[in-house]
Amino acid sequence: MCLGIPGRVLDIYDDVGLRMATVDFGGVRREACLSYTPDADVGTYVIVHVGFAIAQVDEAEARRTLDVLRAMADAVEGELGEPLP
Numbered sequence: 001m002c003l004g005i006p007g008r009v010l011d012i013y014d015d016v017g018l019r020m021a022t023v024d025f026g027g028v029r030r031e032a033c034l035s036y037t038p039d040a041d042v043g044t045y046v047i048v049h050v051g052f053a054i055a056q057v058d059e060a061e062a063r064r065t066l067d068v069l070r071a072m073a074d075a076v077e078g079e080l081g082e083p084l085p
Contacts (some may be wrong), residue, residue, distance in 0.1 A: 003079045004049040005069060006062035007032075009042055023048055026066045028080050 007023035012034065014020070019034040023046065030048070034040050037053040045062040046053035057065075 003069070004047040004054060005079060006045055006047050006057055006065045008059075008062070009034075009040055009044045009046060009053075012040075012042060021046075021053070023053070025080065026070075028082060030080065 005025055007025040007030075010022045010024050010029070012019065012021045019038070021032050021034050021040070022029055023032045025048075031051070032046070032048045033052045034046075035052070037044075037046050037056055040046050040053055040056055045057050045059055047055045047057055
């Protein structure tokens with residue numbers, strides 16, 4: 001199963017010409033490319049799929065989705081490599 005998981009952008013940096021970010025998924029932090037979400041900024045919530053932020057969402061939607069994903073722990077662990085806290 002492939003999931004797009006919401007997370008909050010913690011910082012933004014350039015990596016060999018790519019706009020990248022550290023994204024927090026409710027306690028799990030991963031790097032994501034922001035090329036598809038050029039308006040994303042620190043504090044923005046984005047949906048990340050296979051290392052790419054593919055859309056922006058508001059905080060309430062991100063939290064609702066994370067709550068549902070916590071209930072689907074096995075799928076999330078398979079996508080992120082570890083469970084959400």
